Amino acid sequence: MSKARTLAKDATVFGEKVTPLCTKCWRQQNTEGQLKIDERDREEQLLERCAQVGRGTASCTSPSSPMEANAFRVAGLILRSKFPDEASRLLAASQDYFDINPDELVETAEALRRSWVPGLPRFRDLLSVKLTQGAR
Known part of the structure; x- marks a missing residue:
């Protein structure tokens, strides 16, 4: 299971607080709502x-x-x-x-x-x- 699918609400990934965009997407939003992508x-x-x-x-x-x-x-x-x-x-x-x-x-x-x-x-x-x- 991907990391994003395991995140329920807010979580910390690589030392930053993030909120999943959706349960199907590994991309994350930081707490300011900015999309974080590789x-x-x-x-x-x-x-x-x-x-x-x-x-x-x-x-x-x-x-x-x-x-x-x-x-x-x-x-x-x-x-x-x-x-x-x-x-x-x-x-x-x-x-x-x-x-x-x-x-x-x-x-x-x-x-x-x-x-x-x-x-x-x-x-x-x-x-x-x-x-x-x-x-x-």
């Missing part, structure tokens, strides 16, 4: 979201945050030569967000520093795999 899971969610928007299969292409908008922009820039259609969808989605919120655009180096995107070679390679798998 860095690799966050990366996987970002990759999946970028791939869906890039392929045009996302139900909503609008970025939900400055982090996501900047990640779409970076993904579009690093994928232009190998996946031009997907890159243009990602860049268009990010541009729509920045047209409304211009002060939330950051340089690529700043997005990397804030850990909004993985390292560029890793981001490009993992996203390329996701896009290639989706084309099958």
